[in-house]
Amino acid sequence: MGFSVNTNTGAMAALQSLTETNKGLSQTQSRINTGLSVSSTKDDSASFTIAQTLRGDLGGLKSVSSSLSRAKSVVDVATAGTEQISDIVNEMKAKAYQAADDGIDSASRDAINEDFKALRDQITTIVDSSEFNGTNLLKASGGTVTALQSLKDSDGSGTWDPDSLSVANQGLDLGGSVVTVSASGEIDTQANAQAMIDTLETTQENLNTSLSTLGAASRKIDAQSEFTSKLSDVIEGGIGNLVDADLAKESAKLQALQVKQQLGVQALGIANQAPQTITSLFR
Structure with a gap:
């Protein structure tokens, strides 16, 4: 793969991974805060509508x-x-x-x-x-x-x-x-x-x-x-x-996602530093 300052595929991949991790972290935090795994029809339409009828x-x-x-x-x-x-x-x-x-x-x-x-x-x-x-x-x-x-x-x-x-x-x-x-x-x-x-x-x-x-x-x-x-x-x-959310499971998932978030930030930082190596070619 050639070196380019216009396109940093490594950074893009790291950013996508971090974005997905943040999305999962937000969802897990919401479940822990509300105690619900299905709090709206966006989470699971079938389960939500059945629950509403039962309510x-x-x-x-x-x-x-x-x-x-x-x-x-x-x-x-x-x-x-x-x-x-x-x-x-x-x-x-x-x-x-x-x-x-x-x-x-x-x-x-x-x-x-x-x-x-x-x-x-x-x-x-x-x-x-x-x-x-x-x-x-x-x-x-x-x-x-x-x-x-x-x-x-x-x-x-x-x-x-x-x-x-x-x-x-x-x-x-x-x-x-x-x-x-x-x-x-x-x-x-x-x-x-x-x-x-x-x-x-x-x-x-x-x-x-x-x-x-x-x-x-x-x-x-x-x-x-x-x-x-x-x-x-x-x-x-x-x-x-x-x-209802399984809070024990969500708690364990939260810790795993927090670690992934930290690693994702580090990976993105490393990927963003990659184009800097090109400057060494011009010394």
């Missing part, structure tokens, strides 16, 4: 989880209220048995009746208080609760119709279909006390049904929440498999 699903599952948590709170409040009402009905039944005893005098029956009315009115207080986020499953006018179960289109129509679960209103107001004790019910006489015993037995049976319904709904929500949490973890792991 959208992950965001949707967070909404599902939030919806289920809200429904769980509503049902838990209703369950606590129903359990308390069931305990009160048991106490009312005991009072009714006492008042139905023909061996007590009217003064004692009146005192028992006062206790009974206080317990009766407490049911209304509990029903009115069993509200969460504007929903009260114990009050007939309190509405029902509906929550997202998944992101699935439930009817497959193409128009998104979310798969959801609903918990019906139990309607535990006094004088209703569940708590059959009227708002003015008393045990002021033996006959009223005897009739009240039958009413309270019916109420107990109805409350047991409500408790079973609420308990089943709570367990279903818990199971769906647990599944949603696991599904979110799996999707998040899948996204990581697609786009």
Whole structure:
């Protein structure tokens, strides 16, 4: 190869090699800084678009989880209220048995009746208080609760119709279909006390049904929440498999590229000195 000051092929080759090394070094530093091997569609279009779709699903599952948590709170409040009402009905039944005893005098029956009315009115207080986020499953006018179960289109129509679960209103107001004790019910006489015993037995049976319904709904929500949490973890792991960088590997690569960069700079310096040897020919 002839000597030329116009064209230094050695320097050009060294420069190309150094440029490629710097490009790899920049890419490796970016991966270490972001923790991602695929941070944009320029890195890997297929992996990036799949990851973006999964990120959208992950965001949707967070909404599902939030919806289920809200429904769980509503049902838990209703369950606590129903359990308390069931305990009160048991106490009312005991009072009714006492008042139905023909061996007590009217003064004692009146005192028992006062206790009974206080317990009766407490049911209304509990029903009115069993509200969460504007929903009260114990009050007939309190509405029902509906929550997202998944992101699935439930009817497959193409128009998104979310798969959801609903918990019906139990309607535990006094004088209703569940708590059959009227708002003015008393045990002021033996006959009223005897009739009240039958009413309270019916109420107990109805409350047991409500408790079973609420308990089943709570367990279903818990199971769906647990599944949603696991599904979110799996999707998040899948996204990581697609786009996360192996930092141990990138760290080792960074050190190798830094050494190559230093050697490349030295090689370029040597190549740039080559034309200077031509001047010795003219001495």
